[in-house]
Amino acid sequence: MSSAGGPPSSGAGGGGAVPTSNNNPNPTSNGGGSMSPLARSAYTMNSMGLTVGGMSSVSPQAAATFGSSVLDSAAAVASMSGSMGAAAAMNSMGGNCMTPSSMSYASMGSPLGNMGGCMAMSAASMSAAGLGGGYGSMPPGTRDMEPGSPNSMGRRGGVDKPTTYRRSYTHAKPPYSYISLITMAIQNNPTRMLTLSEIYQFIMDLFPFYRQNQQRWQNSIRHSLSFNDCFVKIPRTPDKPGKGSFWTLHPDSGNMFENGCYLRRQKRFKDEKKEAIRQLHKSPSHSSLDATSPGKKDHEDSHHMHHHHHTSRLEHHQHHKDSAGGGVALAGVNVLSAAHSKDAEALAMLHANAELCLGQQPQHVPTHHHQHHHQLQQEELSAMMANRCHPSLISDYHSSMHPLKQEPSGYTPSSHPFSINRLLPTESKADIKMYDMSQYAGYNALSPLTNSHAALGQDSYYQSLGYHAPAGTTSL
DNA sequence: GGCTGTTTATCGGGCG
DNA sequence: CGCCCGATAAACAGCC
Numbered sequence: 433m434s435s436a437g438g439p440p441s442s443g444a445g446g447g448g449a450v451p452t453s454n455n456n457p458n459p460t461s462n463g464g465g466s467m468s469p470l471a472r473s474a475y476t477m478n479s480m481g482l483t484v485g486g487m488s489s490v491s492p493q494a495a496a497t498f499g500s501s502v503l504d505s506a507a508a509v510a511s512m513s514g515s516m517g518a519a520a521a522m523n524s525m526g527g528n529c530m531t532p533s534s535m536s537y538a539s540m541g542s543p544l545g546n547m548g549g550c551m552a553m554s555a556a557s558m559s560a561a562g563l564g565g566g567y568g569s570m571p572p573g574t575r576d577m578e579p580g581s582p583n584s585m586g587r588r589g590g591v592d593k594p595t596t597y598r599r600s601y602t603h604a605k606p607p608y609s610y611i612s613l614i615t616m617a618i619q620n621n622p623t624r625m626l627t628l629s630e631i632y633q634f635i636m637d638l639f640p641f642y643r644q645n646q647q648r649w650q651n652s653i654r655h656s657l658s659f660n661d662c663f664v665k666i667p668r669t670p671d672k673p674g675k676g677s678f679w680t681l682h683p684d685s686g687n688m689f690e691n692g693c694y695l696r697r698q699k700r701f702k703d704e705k706k707e708a709i710r711q712l713h714k715s716p717s718h719s720s721l722d723a724t725s726p727g728k729k730d731h732e733d734s735h736h737m738h739h740h741h742h743t744s745r746l747e748h749h750q751h752h753k754d755s756a757g758g759g760v761a762l763a764g765v766n767v768l769s770a771a772h773s774k775d776a777e778a779l780a781m782l783h784a785n786a787e788l789c790l791g792q793q794p795q796h797v798p799t800h801h802h803q804h805h806h807q808l809q810q811e812e813l814s815a816m817m818a819n820r821c822h823p824s825l826i827s828d829y830h831s832s833m834h835p836l837k838q839e840p841s842g843y844t845p846s847s848h849p850f851s852i853n854r855l856l857p858t859e860s861k862a863d864i865k866m867y868d869m870s871q872y873a874g875y876n877a878l879s880p881l882t883n884s885h886a887a888l889g890q891d892s893y894y895q896s897l898g899y900h901a902p903a904g905t906t907s908l
Numbered sequence: 909g910g911c912t913g914t915t916t917a918t919c920g921g922g923c924g
Numbered sequence: 925c926g927c928c929c930g931a932t933a934a935a936c937a938g939c940c
Contacts (some may be wrong), residue, residue: 658914676912
């Protein structure tokens with residue numbers, strides 16, 4: 433690319449956390465009406481004033497309220513944003529993910545950003561702070577200005593006075609990476625599998641920002657799905673005709689956002705097997721496997737040629753942490769080995785899974801189990817999924833990341849303020865609607881997922897598994 | 909043809 | 925400063 437992607441004017445080119453959406457080419461190709469009154473109200477809710485105050489003391493009950501469907505997502509989102517601060521602070525994990533950028537988001541629009549310090553509060557309040565502060569300040573109609581437009585909000589470079597960027601970012605880009613968003617979407621679905629279009633829908637339902645420039649971000653979503661090993665494509669079964677495959681999370685992807693940072697993972701999840709394949713493809717010397725190779729898979733390297741050793745580095749990273757950790761679970765690995773012991777464990781792991789994905793503390797990854805267990809690969813996953821069962825459910829990887837496991841530091845995933853466990857119920861919250869959460873965060877109250885999964889509460893999911901509620905395991 | 913997926917290429921930013 | 929991650933663009937292939 434000569435000219436490297438062209439003039440920045442179009443916002444082309446990468447970068448960064450603050451993308452910029454120029455004009456909205458196709459504002460609502462899909463959205464028709466997706467903007468429910470609820471959504472509006474949500475938007476209207478301004479910066480946290482609302483919530484923070486009111487919810488500061490979110491009772492368990494309240495928490496429970498957020499447990500379902502969209503709410504979950506909202507909660508998840510909220511928690512994500514909240515965790516940006518909370519997680520970092522609470523767990524001293526070293527995860528300072530409070531990068532300037534995230535901070536800026538959090539603080540955007542209001543002093544609340546500083547709440548990071550107060551995160552002692554409940555997740556809900558946090559979320560409110562985070563989301564409300566970040567987005568939600570403006571009524572829907574006012575979205576004239578492009579939220580991340582360079583001009584409007586100059587980047588963190590401090591280009592502009594902090595005062596300028598304030599509110600009005602109704603549709604500011606959410607402080608979540610696409611990977612986070614996808615994870616959120618998948619996790620939010622009871623089946624833990626979503627089609628591409630459902631992922632799109634989830635995102636748009638939750639974040640108005642993404643109702644614009646769909647072409648652009650959807651391309652990115654697709655790229656993320658394909659490019660990141662943490663997402664696994666599950667072919668559609670004949671009995672379920674439709675378009676596109678299902679996407680799920682790799683059972684070993686575990687907690688990609690361990691530090692509560694949803695903009696950037698500390699490490700990119702790598703499926704060792706796939707990685708190995710890539711390596712093979714790229715290194716001519718080993719054509720051991722197939723001569724038929726198309727030779728396209730090296731993309732990882734070609735993509736990041738400069739850091740092809742990253743893998744080792746990453747592992748190194750991980751191991752390091754693990755060892756430090758002490759004890760807990762590994763992120764996965766032996767998957768098939770215990771594939772039979774589902775039940776309670778399954779749920780447990782289910783939790784873990786959610787937990788991990790939504791942001792919890794670092795688990796330990798047993799440094800070297802990979803070689804033996806990484807067997808569960810796509811085919812297997814596919815097979816499992818074909819049965820509508822998420823691999824994670826079957827896999828015993830739960831054993832590795834058991835939710836019950838305590839963090840060495842005393843922190844447990846369950847204890848994580850934004851832990852999904854906390855949000856999960858104790859009872860049926862399936863009926864809860866977004867309006868409930870409208871107070872939750874400015875961002876979510878949107879239309880409930882129209883998708884079926886939305887209708888299903890997570891508890892439903894659990895129930896379907898024969899599990900009632902993560903009661904004991906959770907602090908709830 | 910449009911959607912879904914994959915792959916390549918770049919750029920920008922964060923972090924050690 | 926180099927490595928790595930994420931965002932974005934875009935070419936392409938396959939499928940419905």
